[in-house]
Amino acid sequence: METTRNWREIFITQLIKASGYSAIIFVAMIFYFLIREGLPTLSEVSFSTLFSTRWYPIEAYYGILPLIGGSIIITIGATLIAVPFGIGGAIYIAEIAPRWLRDMLKPLVEVLGGLPSVVLGFLGILILSPNLRILLDLPTGLTALAGSLLLGGIAIPTVVSVAEDALDAVPKSYRDAALALGATEWQTIWRVTLPAARSGVLTAVMLGVGRAIGETMTVMMVTGNAPMLPKGLSALLAPARTMTATIAAEMGEVANGSVHYHVLFFIGMVLFIISLIVNVTASAVVFKQRKRAERILS
C-alpha cells in the first residue's frame, strides 16, 4: 500500500511536470513547423521578388512589403485609438469612478473583449464603412481606417483590464503621501500613480498592440484587402491588406508544397517573430521593473 502510493505520487508528479513543460514544447513545435514550411521560400523566391512591392501570388509576384506595410499602418491606427481610450478608461475606472460605477463598467468592457471578431466585421461591413465613406467623403469606406477603428475597439478591453490591474496594484500609501503633500487627485494620478504603474501600463499597451496585429477576420471583412504599399499616414484613408487577411484568404487555395504555400508560411513566420519580439520585450520590461520594485521596497 505504501509503495503503490509512492508509485502513484511519482507518476502524477511526472505528469504534472510534463504538462508544465508542454508550453515550451508547443511553442517550439509551432516555430519549427513555420520554419520548416516557410524557409524553403528563401530558396524558391529571390530576395528582390520577396521584398518587391507587388503582391499577386497567382502570377508569382510575391512582394510581401505591401502586406507588412498594411499590417503596420492598421496597427498604428489601432494603437492611436486604443492607447488614449484604453489608458484613459483604465484610469477612470481604477481611480476616479465610484465603486458602484466601477462594478458596472469593468464587466461591460470585458464583454467588448469577448465579442467575436466576426460579429464586429459583420457590423463593420454593414454600418461602419458606408458611414465612413459618407462622413469623410472617401471613394470607399473599406479602408485601413475602418480596420483600425474596429481593431482599436478590440484592443481597448485588453489595455483597460491589464492597465486597471496595474493601477490598482499601486500601494495606497503612494497616493496618500501625495495627497498629504497637497496635490490634487488629478496631479496624484499623473505624477505618482501612473508612473508607479508604468511597467504594467506598458505591458497593457503591448498586449493590446499584439492583439491588434494578430486580428484576422475583422480586417479581412472591412479593409478592402487591396495590396497597396502605404505611403505615410494618409494611407489610413485608403484600402490596405494585412498579412493575417492574406493568409486567411489564400491558405485554402494553395496546393501542399507549392511556392505559394511556402510563402504563406513565410508570412506566418514573420507574424510569429513579430509577436515573439513584442511579447518578450513586454515581459522583459515587467521582469526588470519587478526586480527594481523589489529592490526599492525591500
Place this chain on the structure above:
Amino acid sequence: MTALKQILRETALATVFYSIYNPVLMKLIRSFIPLLIFIAITGCSTPTGASDDGPLPTTNTIENKGSDTIVNLALAWAEQYQKLHPEVRISVTGGGSGTGMAALINGTVDIANASRQIKAKEIESAQANGGDPVEFIIARDAIAIIVNLENPVNELTLRQLSDIYSGKITNWREVGGEDRPIVRLSRETNSGTHVYFLETVLRLGDKEDKTLFSTNTLLLPSSEGISVEIRQNPNAIGYDGLGYVTEDMKVVAVARDAGGPYIYPSAESVNNGAYPIARDLYMYTNGQPTGAIAAYIEWILSPEAQPIVTALGFVPVLNP
C-alpha cells in the same frame, strides 16, 4: 497497469465524493457529463471516410468543394439530390476555385467545383500525386458588370473595362459618367471568377499579355461582399456571376469593340455567344467517377437538375 487504474478509480471516487459535498464541484461535474458522454460515444466509433471507388455502401459521403460562384448552385443541387436519395450525404464548401483545385490535387475532395478550367500546372501536380482530373461542364455563366443604381453609365467596351481595372482609367467621367473616382471591386485571387476576368477582360484573351489589376483594386473575400459595396457606393464597379445580381444593382451592357453592339448578359446571349464575358462552369473528379459520385454527376447533367441552374440565375448546359 494497476497503478494507473488505481489513480483513475481514485480520481473518480474523489470526484463523486466531493461532488456530493461541494456544490461548485457538482456544477463542474454536471457540465462535464456531456463531455464524458461525448468521449464515450466517439471513443467507440471509427472515423468515417469519404466514399471512394468500390461497391456502394449503405451510406455514402460526397465531399464537394471549390468555387464560391458555384457554391450556392452546388448547395441547391445537394439539397435536392439528398431529398431524392437520403442514403447519400453531400457536404458542400466554398473557398474559391483555387481551393477546390488544391483539394483535388491533395486528394482531400471527391468533386471539385471550379469556375475556370484547370490549369496545365495543376494537372501536372495532380498527376504527380497519383490523380487524374476528369472534367465535367455542369452549367454556364455570364459575368455581369455591375455598378450602383445611381451610376448613369449604361454601356462599356471590353477595352474600357480592361483600362478601368488596370488603373489606366481612374474617373467615371472618362467613360461618360459623373466626376467620381472609380472604386474597383474584385474577387480574391483564389477565385476562378477572378482568374477568368484577368484572362478574358484585363488581358482581352491575349495569353502573352501581362497586364495586372491595379494595386488599389479591392479584393473582397466573396461575391456577396462585392454586392454589399455596390449597393451603397456610387463610385464602385464590380463583376460577378449573373446569379449574384439582384435588383438593387445596375448591370452594364458590354460590347466587344467600340463600334459593336452592347449586349446585356442573359441565358440567351450566353448560349448564342453574343455576350463576350461568358464561361463554362466545371466540376472535376479524380479519375473517372464511379458509384455514388458518378450517379450524382449524372443526375446533375440530367434534365431534372438543370432547371435548378436557371432558378439560380445561371445558364443550363442542356438547351430544352
Place this chain on the structure above:
Amino acid sequence: MNASSKSSSRQIKQRLGFSLLAVMTLATVIPIIAVIIYIIVLGSPAISWEFISGFPSDGMRSGGIWPAIVGTFYLTLGTAVFAVPLGIGAAIYLSEYAQNNRWTQLIRIAIINLAGIPSVVYGLFGLGLFVLFLEFGTSILAGSLTLSIMTLPVIISTTEEALRAVPQSFRTVSISVGATQWQTIRRIVLPQALPGMLTGVILGLERAAGETAPILFTVAAFFLPRLPGSPMDATMALPYHLFVISTQVPGMPVKIQYGTALVLLIFILGMNFIANSIRSRARAKRQW
C-alpha cells in the same frame, strides 16, 4: 497669484480632466451597449424554436442553424478535453512545484508567447500539422487540437493565479500533519482554487468558441446535411457560419444574419456571465 486662486485653477483642471476621462470611458462603453442592443433588436425576430433546432434550407436562407450550434458545442467540448487537463497540470506545476530557475522563466516566456500568437498562425499550424502531416483531415479532432493549444495560455495563467491565491498556510498545515505534496494539492489546494480555475476555463473556452481563423482550414464546413458522427468529421460552426452567411450567400435575409449573430452572442456572453458569477460568488464565500 494668491493661494486660493492657484488651488481653484487646479480644481478646475481636475474637474476638466475627470470629465474628459469620463467622456472617453463613456465613448468606449456606449458603442458596446449600442452594438449589443442593435444585434438583439435586429436578431430576435429570427429566433424561434425552428431557428435553433432546425437545419438550414433553401441555400441557408431559411430554416435553422442547429448544425452550427452543435458544431460549436462539440468544438468547445473537444477543446476542453485537451486544454483543461494539460492547462491545469501546467498551472499546478508552475504554482506548486517549479523552482525559480531558468527553465521556469523559459516556460513563462513560452506561455506569454502562446498567448500572443495571431489566431490565423494557429490555423496555419493546425493545417500543417494536424490536417496534412498527421492526416486527420478537416475534422473536429484537428480543430479541437488547434483551438486547445490556443486556449492553453489563458487556462494556465488564470489557474495559476487561482492556485497562488490560496494562502500558503493551508499547505503548510497539511504537510505538517503528514500529507504528501500531491495529497495536499488534490485535497486542499485544488478544491479551494476551484472557482478561480473554473472562471479561467470558461473564459478560455469562450474565446475558443468565438474564433474563426483557427477553424477555417482545420474543421469548418460550409454546409453539411447531417450532424457530425465522429471526431474525424468536419462540422459547421457558429462563427464560420456567420462569416459565410454574411459574405457568401446572395439574398440572405438580414434577420437571419442578425439572428445568427445573436445566437453566437448569447453563447459567448452566457459563458462570460457564468464565469463572472462563479467568480463573484466564490469571492464572497472565500475561506480566507
